[in-house]
Structures are given as C-alpha cells and as structure tokens.
Amino acid sequence: MGKGGSVTSTYRVQLTPDFGFARAAELVGYLRELGVGNLYLSPILQAVPESLHGYDVVDHGRIRAEFGGEEGLRALAAAGLPLISDIVPNHMTVPVPESGNAQLWAALRDGPGSPEAKWFDFQWPVALPVLGDEPGGLRVDGPILRYHDHEFPIRPGTEHLPLPELLEAQHYRLVGWRESPGYRRFFDVSSLVGLRVEDPEVFAATHAVTFRLIEEGLIHGLRVDHPDGLADPGGYVRRLRPHVSGPLWVEKILVDGERLPADWPCDGTTGYETLNMITRLFVDPSSRESLIETFARHTGVRDxxxxxxxxxxxxxxxxxxxxxxxxxxxxxxxxxxxxxxxxxxxxxxxxxxxxxxxxxxxxxxxxxxxxxxxxxxxxxxxxxxxxxxxxxxxxxxxxxxxxxxxxxxxxxxxxxxxxxxxWYPLAALNEVGGEPDRFGVSPAEFHAFAAGLPPRTMTTLSTHDTKRSEDVRARLAVLSELPREWAMAVDSWASVVSFDPRLDYLAWQNLMAAWPITVERFTDYLLKAAREAKTAISWMDPDPTYERGVREFARRAVEECGYSVAAFTEVVDRYARAGSLGQKVVQLLMPGVPDVYQGTEITDFSLVDPDNRRPVDFDRRRRLLADPDDSWDGQKMLVTTTALGLRRRIDPEAPYVPIEAGKHAVAFARGDRAVAVVTRLPVGLERRGGWRSDTITLPHGRWRDLLTGCAYTGRVPLAHLLARHPVAILEG
Structure with missing residues (x-):
C-alpha cells in the first residue's frame, strides 16, 4: 500500500493443497521486505479437493478447506499484507463424482423447475458427455445412477423403472465423451459448466462469501477471471463495483490496439497487453524475414x-x-x-x-x-x-x-x-493476446502506449497462464539479433535428432530458452504443445505411437544435443540478462500497478502451465534478498526490490514522460520522482562498439541511481550511467 492507501504492487501466489494460507503467511515478512504492496491469491473458494489451480469451484459458500479454511484465511490477513483475491464468476466444475457440486446435483435431479436450474446455462434434457467407447458400465444404486467413478441423481419416482426407461425419464442424457455438452462451458472444457450470474439470485449466492470477506476487511480487492464468458460482462462489472472499494481488475485479453470498454467501472485489465508490448520492445524487427524463412524451412509451413x-x-x-x-x-x-x-x-x-x-x-x-x-x-x-x-x-x-x-x-x-x-518464427511473441507476426515496436511506439495506460491498471510479465515465463522470452528475444547464428545452431541439432517437422522447431526454441530442463519437464511441454497444435494429435484424439515418438525425441534432444544447447544458451545469456533486467524495470516503474508472479523476482525459466505453477524455492530467494550477489539472479533480485521500493514512493497519477535515448536504450520519467533507463538490443549495441558518445538528458534536478549510489544531473553519458548494470533506477 502507498499514498492514500492505493495499491502500489501485487505479488501473485498460486495456492495449492501443499501451499495454503499458512505457507503464504510465512512469506509475508519476506514480501514486505521485497517491497510488495499486496498479496494476490489464486481462487480461495472451495474447489475440487485435489485441484492445483482453484478455477474448478464446487462450492461458493466455503473457503477452501485444503488451504486452511476461513480460520486460515483470517490468520493470513492478520499477517500484515492486504489481500487481493481471484474470483471465478463464469463457471463451476462438473466434478467426478458429480455429487460434489450440490447445485448441479439438485438441478439434474429436479429439472428445469428447480431453484438450482437457474444457476446454469442448460439445454434440457442436458447432454452430459461422459460415456466411454466401451459399452456397459451403467448401474442403479438406490437414488444414484453410477457409471464407473461418475454419479448422477435419479429423478425421484423413477428409481424402479427398467434401465432403458429410467435413462429416458431423467432430466439429462448421458452421451459419448467426445460429444458437445448440453450447457455453456468454459471454452471447450466440458468439465467446467457455465454460470448464469446475470440472474440476481445466482449473483448473490455465488458472491455472498466474497462480499462478506471484503466488508470485514479480510479481502482488499478482486481479480475477475474471464468476464468475457458472461452474458453481460459490463453489466456484471457494474453490479460488482459497489461491493469492491479497493482495486478491481478484469482478466480481459486485449488484442493489439483494442481498448477496455470505457463504461466498465474497474481499474483495468490484468496486463497481457502490457506484457506483449514490453516483449516487443526488446525484439529486433529487422530479423523478421530471416526468422520466418528459418521457421518455414524447418516446418514446411509457408502460409x-x-x-x-x-x-x-x-x-x-x-x-x-x-x-x-x-x-x-x-x-x-x-x-x-x-x-x-x-x-x-x-x-x-x-x-x-x-x-x-x-x-x-x-x-x-x-x-x-x-x-x-x-x-x-x-x-x-x-x-x-x-x-x-x-x-x-x-x-x-x-x-x-x-x-x-x-x-x-x-x-x-x-x-x-x-x-x-x-506459427512460431519467434516464440517469444506467441503469448496470450500476442501477435506473432508483429516483430518488435520502436521506443516511440512503446512510449505512446505506456502514456495512455490507466494509472491503476495491472501490469505483468509472467502469470499462471503465460505460455513462457518472462526470462524464457528474454532469451528468445535475443534470437532476433542472432538470426544467422540461431539458424546454424538449430540446423546442427536437427541433423542429429528429428521427429515431426511441425513440432521440432518449437521444441528447439523452448529447449534452448528453458535450459537447463529435465527430460520429464521437456516431454510434458512437448506433449501439450502437440495436443494444442492438433496437427497430429489432440486432447480428444490421442495416438500412443505418436506420443512415444515425442517422448523419444525429447529424451534424445536433451541427452544428445544438451551440451551444444547449453553452449548456445551461454552465448545468448550474455545478452538476455540485459533484456531480463530491462523488461523488469520497465514493468515495475511504468504506469499501472505491477504484479510480480511467484518466484520471478529472480530468474525463472518456466514453460506453459502446469510447468509455471511448480513450487518456488523461497529459501533461495530470501538468501538473495539478504545478500544479492552479482549473478543474474542476484541482479534481478536487486532490480526488483529496488524498483518496488521506489514504486511505493511514486504517485500512481505521476505523469509518464518519455526521454530520448536512441536506438539501444529506453528511458522515461515518472513525474519528478523517478527515471528508468534500460538497455535494448544489446547484440547490436556491442557490434557498433558500445555506447560510444551516446548521452541522455535527465529532467531538471539531482538524481541518484539507487542501484549504484551514483549521483547525476543534466546530460549524462550512457557509458557512465550503465557501466555497472544494463539498467538504471534513478530517484530525484
């Protein structure tokens, strides 16, 4: 919290059964020292007991037991950091067994006239896609219809009918697992059933606990998951706002140039549009055609x-x-x-x-x-x-x-x-809301974007849903400055190990950028990537032979090419460190409320979920915070805590003022309090012989670099300002 109680920054933690409220409370002292303003929690209402993400809610009336329940939440709130909670208004889960969702159970049992029926966007009788390819397995057990691990309520009065007639008499129909369900769902996930929060009674019932927690001061603000799935997102936000005096952010994916509807009374989005603009800032657009050609040559994709x-x-x-x-x-x-x-x-x-x-x-x-x-x-x-x-x-x-x-x-x-x-010529650009055919933005384009941001919108670099963490993208961005060297490296690896041209080139990019990575993690990523691409297999169309090929490719790529991949990554890292630190400084000091995803105060080389939701080594981070060394991790910790500390002293409304810094640096001021200077395109900078006589003119006054302690005024040579670190964080 900062001036007037406003939120200065957030730190997102992914709660799990093994990392609940008590474990989060143990972090509060560390996070306060780091400079964090608010602790930002993944969903806290009761989900499927074993859930590792919490978006599969089964009961809106309870705080999740596996996390420590309401008692645990109160203890966490008392630990001293104001809490932000993620809420899920769009859907509930269809658990297995289905009796785990009381409202769903009652609606299926009692039909369209039941009070619970209004909760769901059903088409009666409701098609439930659960049946496997093998016949049989259905049996009646008193008031319950069982199918393997599934349970379904039997309509009262039909329990004694012969099975064919009993099935016909229900308010639902069991259909094959590949078929579409008789309800609105979350995307194509049939295990998540859409809610009708446009109904006042459903809205009240699904938000009662959340509103009580806010009224009692246990929760300070909300992050709303996927409002675009609702019947009326704007109307929903307008109903929500009077109950939320603190920050209110919506997970809205804005495609380039799109803006949040002006009549939504919220503080902004969760920051994917900012993430993509920051990534592009560190990509050299001159390599566009070269990288597309290398991609096409390896994959055969010419479209x-x-x-x-x-x-x-x-x-x-x-x-x-x-x-x-x-x-x-x-x-x-x-x-x-x-x-x-x-x-x-x-x-x-x-x-x-x-x-x-x-x-x-x-x-x-x-x-x-x-x-x-x-x-x-x-x-x-x-x-x-x-x-x-x-x-x-x-x-x-x-x-x-x-x-x-x-x-x-x-x-x-x-x-x-x-x-x-x-389509992934440079996978750093293949992010949620990203446009992979738009290679880079100029500093001027970025400045125009940043100056137009709402002052309290959320900004981010990594989330629980990003395809690649910020440091993976920082490594990949370097390829835009080394397109020939990259082409030669991937040619050499592909000559040793190959499997599916449509997958291999993505594999090599991610193997390099996430290095070092275990065979198991790499295999899991490639299997997910192949299923998502849907060119050979999909989640609905498995192929054991193809999947064995993926596993073999992953093992051989790590074992036979790992030494070469490691050597190439070592070269990339000489430049990726500058991008990693630079994007962190930009995000933490530009307009908006910056979010730090768990663990990313130092380097994090994670791939798409669930890889990016792995446990975080907080003991290592505590040691680095106490004594940051000159490693990449130590420098990123120093940059993060320094910027977060300064961010607490900046007025959220402080104007964003671009500062001319040439092609290889980006600089801006926040009012008369802070100046950020970062290096961009470091390979090109090195090839031109460094900073030479390049200078930057600071705003009027005396400025101190919080990373080095050095003082500056007026016109400053970049070679001096950035001699020790590739970034500078100045306070006036």
Missing part, C-alpha cells in the same frame, strides 16, 4: 500467420465447438445461416464485440462486426453473412448473447491454443 489463424479457427469450430455453433444457429432461427455463422466467427479479430440485447451497440462493436462480415463474405454467401451480422447485433436476445459468448472460445481455442502452436 502466413493470418492464414494459419483462419485454418485453426475453422478446425476448432467444426471439431470442438460444433455444439456451440449449433445452439447459436438455432437462436438465429434459420438453419441455412450455419455456414455464415462459422465464417463470421472465424473472421472476428477480438474475443468479444460487446453488444447487448435491446441496447444500441457501441460504434466500435458495429465496426468490428462489419469488418468481420466483409471478410466472411469472401468465404460464404454474402447475403447470408449480412443477415447473420445484422442478427448478432440487433436480433433475438439469445442470438446476440450467444454470438458474444462464442467469440471468446473461438479466439481462445483457435488462436491461443492452436495457431500459436503452429
């Missing part, structure tokens, strides 16, 4: 990113989201529009356009749908597309809402979880 994205969206729509499209088409009232629906969804460039039934859609929403319709009209009947575009903006309420709710899954599964695993 551009736009084409790959379209193909990926079409595949996930037809293969994994058929139920959602069928339901949307039915809401439009014209089965002949299905092809137009598919093409309009595939053409949408953002996660949602924010049109609400009965309201005049914003001009920006109309423009987005119109642009998508023009593109879709080149791929489907233009008249049908025009009619569809009109209906999803002005048509039946259900059609308007369902179109909005389907755009997100198409983007998330088609782009995030498919296209980004198929």
């Amino acid at each position: 551009d990113y736009e084409t790959v994205t379209y193909q990926s969206k079409k595949q996930v729509i037809e293969r994994f989201l058929r139920g959602e499209v069928d339901r949307l088409t039915a809401a439009l009232g014209d089965p002949a529009l299905r092809d137009a629906v598919v093409e309009l969804l595939a053409a949408m460039p953002v996660y949602r356009a924010y049109a609400n039934p009965g309201e005049r859609p914003p001009e920006e929403s109309v423009r987005i749908v119109a642009d998508a319709a023009r593109l879709a009209a080149t791929r489907a009947d233009p008249d049908a597309v025009a009619k569809t575009a009109d209906l999803v903006l002005y048509g039946p309420p259900e059609a308007v809402v369902r179109f909005q709710q389907t755009c997100g899954p198409v983007m998330a599964k088609g782009v995030e979880d498919t296209a980004l695993y198929r």
